[in-house]
Amino acid sequence: MQYVCKYTPVELLKGFDIETELLDFTVHDYELSDQYIHSNICSFSRSIIEGRLRESSKPIILTTCCDSVERVADVLKDLGQEVFTLNLPHNNNCCGVLLYKDELLRLIDFLENKLNKMFDIDKFYDSFNSNLDEIKGPYISIMGARMNLDLLELIKKESPLHIINNTCTGIRRVRRPPKSSNIDEIMTWYVNSLLSQIPCIRMSDISRRRVLVEDPNLCGIIFNTVSFCNFYTYEYSKLKSTLNIPILRIETDYTLNAFEQIRTRLNAFYENLMKKQRANEKKVSKIQSYYAGIDIGSTSTNVVIISNKKDIISFATVPTGAKVLESTEKALDEALSRGGIELKDIEKVVTTGYGRRRIDFREKDVTEITCHAKGAYFLNPRVRTVIDIGGQDSKVIRLDGRGNVVDFMMNDKCAAGTGRFIEMMAQSLQLSLEEMSILGLNWKEDINISSMCSVFAQSEVVSLIASEKKLEDIIHGINKSIALKIISMAKSQKLEKEYMMTGGVARNIGVVRAIEEKLGEKIIVPKEPDICGALGAALIASES
Helix, strand or coil: CEECCCCCCHHHHHCCCCCCEECCCCCCCCCCHHHCCCCCCCHHHHHHHHHHHHHCCCCEEEECCCHHHHHHHHHHHHCCCCEEEECCCCCCCHHHHHHHHHHHHHHHHHHHHHHCCCCCHHHHHHCCCCCCCCCCCCEEEEEECCCCHHHHHHHHHHCCCEEEECCCCCCCCCCCCCCCCCHHHHHHHHHHHHHCCCCCCCCCCCHHHHHHHCCCCEEEEEEEEECCCCHHHHHHHHHHHHCCCCEEEEEECCCCCCHHHHHHHHHHHHHHHHCCCCCCCCCCCCCCCEEEEEEECCCEEEEEEEECCCCEEEEEEEECCCCHHHHHHHHHHHHHHHHCCCHHHEEEEEEECCCHHHCCCCCEECCHHHHHHHHHHHHCCCCCEEEEECCCCEEEEEECCCCCEEEEEECCCCCCCCHHHHHHHHHHHCCCHHHHHHHHHHCCCCCCCCCCCHHHHHHHHHHHHHCCCCHHHHHHHHHHHHHHHHHHHHCCCCCCCCEEEECHHHHCHHHHHHHHHHHCCCEECCCCHHHHHHHHHHHHHHHC
16 A cells, blocks of 8 residues: 555554555656646645556555645545545644544554454554664755655765755654553554654644754755645745755756756755865875866866966867767867867866766866856955856856855756757847847847746747847847846845856846846956856866
8 A cells, every 4th residue: 555644554554464655756747647637736746646647556545634635635536546535633732633543443444344354453563663773973854845766866875974864754753552452542642653753844833843953963954845835945944044054955846857957956065065074185286287177068068277376277168069078078179289288287177067977087076056156256256146157057156255155046947047048039039149149238128028938938039029129129128037037046045246147148248237237236257257167177176
């Protein structure tokens, strides 16, 4: 039998020899479920329906923990699936205990009649897990909504520290009741134990959740939220404003579509977290040595070579194309040629960007978030906010007075506000990127591109062209929409000046001016904004 909630009486089911399975579907899409439930319902609920329609014929037991799960129960029942629903009280007072005890006794009666067997108290007692792992030493806690095993394994695999799963299903801790022959007494004790766990965020009293953040060994928190579910978002906001430890929020829709972006966020979070532990590790460089940073982005591959004195020796930029290794070799060869050095002269190579793990000869790979922060601070130590707009994503990175990453925001799997968005608009207007950069500066009519979606925005642009609007005015509207996307993404942060813009889009003067207008502040644009990430990677290579 499958279940989804930590308040499910798993041990009771074992008293009937029923094997239980915590439901954990990672789906590729919602083709089937969207025929039966609205797409704005929480992604976990949709994944239950999608997964069971594709591969599960087992009975499922659900609790009325929220409206979405209740809707799931209705859909599955209408589809003829075997569903048992428990009415879960949202508090653990005496009334809540009595209500849930009656539910469990109802479940026992149902199973005895259905299976034609009696509830086995001994098997019930034997099913309790008394061997709970105790973690000693520093660790990272995963909090928030439940996550699928694929994402949990990714977090553990990438983490330099031990991971503790403190999501709603990860903290299931139920004590064994004392021996008794009175089923009413046993169930009363059992229900008390179920409802006395560290509470789910949907319970009425969640004050005991504070124990999850009071451990002195807690080094950082990865806070998981699920698309179209706001319950845990409020807890994240409170923790973010009150705790002094690093917190990373991730949001998933139970598909694999955003895993690479999540991997980038995780790596940047881990890098920042571990920086203090490595602060005292220093190595002496040779008198004449060179270091290379390679940034393999979705649009371009950039290489920067620096000396041990942190002088920029040379750099090169080439289109990435479909063959990452070939573009990397080409960019590296160009940089070596311009610097008058050979590959054997390079002491260490650090890679960054989405293709960073494809390069075998790297010393290590570092996220572009850390690298852009490093490069920007090197170019101007007064910088406190970095706006990096690349080919397929955009980021806002906050720095402290030493150039360390304090916080960052990164766009989700959407092209809006990125270089790809500008390319799409340029194609619609039949302009080059250089023409797009300057034409919007001489606008007359203040046009708004209302849609944040690239596809819908492109349709708006086509309609504006058909309405004979001037190119300058349309481009200004496009630039404004990008600026609004960036400001909207960063609105939860307390941004500080000075501001620097990096990435290829920083060459677009119109976009820079539009963001400056929304910020009310000037933005520093490096002479070569494309290479800032590669520069940061080279600096990290020289220090590692």
